Ligand SMILES: Nc1ncnc2c1ncn2[C@@H]1O[C@H](COP(=O)(O)OP(=O)(O)O)[C@@H](O)[C@H]1O
């Protein structure tokens with residue numbers, strides 16, 4: 001069981017060029033339940049990546065606290081998996097070994113790592129790519145391997161920072177559908193950062209709109225699942241929800 005709560009979280013950076021502190025996150029409180037899919041949207045520079053890095057334990061908080069099941073987060077942990085927009089797969093390892101890397105680091109035997117990696121590759125429709133190397137894959141497929149690699153650690157919390165931002169629109173839609181499908185099957189808690197409003201509404205149970213380091217609004221997304229683009233694209237509730245979030249982001 002992993003409940004996540006951010007209590008009056010803040011972060012200031014020292015900017016050596018300006019010679020002063022800048023506030024990236026002012027005062028953010030948010031509580032996320034086990035198995036929930038939460039998207040955080042907001043314009044560039046509003047503090048999204050900073051919040052994610054603090055939850056991941058990569059960056060110390062300046063004020064407030066982050067609790068995982070009531071315990072303060074003080075550094076990275078294997079129960080939290082992270083996927084970034086750009087991340088490196090190991091170029092000298094096959095897809096299978098890239099995905100099996102986390103399990104290997106946990107000390108599992110090679111056959112066990114392979115079994116886990118194949119299971120997750122299967123789940124993401126990547127079974128055929130197992131023996132290939134990253135440079136033999138398209139950007140979209142590499143991104144998909146990156147997501148699968150994070151999932152193979154079976155994290156209770158998956159932290160994703162604009163993971164699909166650099167793939168083409170068509171591939172992105174497929175990845176979004178796959179992610180919701182895998183999430184429904186495995187039910188990790190997901191915090192997904194994006195500046196793409198329709199992506200946030202498509203994916204999440206709840207969308208948090210961020211503005212200049214503060215939560216502007218939280219909206220529940222009561223659209224039925226499984227969600228597929230062919231249906232949702234024309235759906236009035238989806239369009240209304242997206243328009244509402246877009247309005248908020250524009251005012252942010
Ligand atoms: N390492 C850093 N040093 C100084 N300022 C930073 C650093 N990282 C981010 N910032 C500033 O903090 C604010 C929030 O950045 P960030 O969290 O990356 O926003 P977002 O991910 O929403 O685009 C921005 O004004 C950015 O310039």
Ligand SMILES: [Mg+2]
Pocket residue numbers: 048049050
């Ligand atoms: Mg960012």
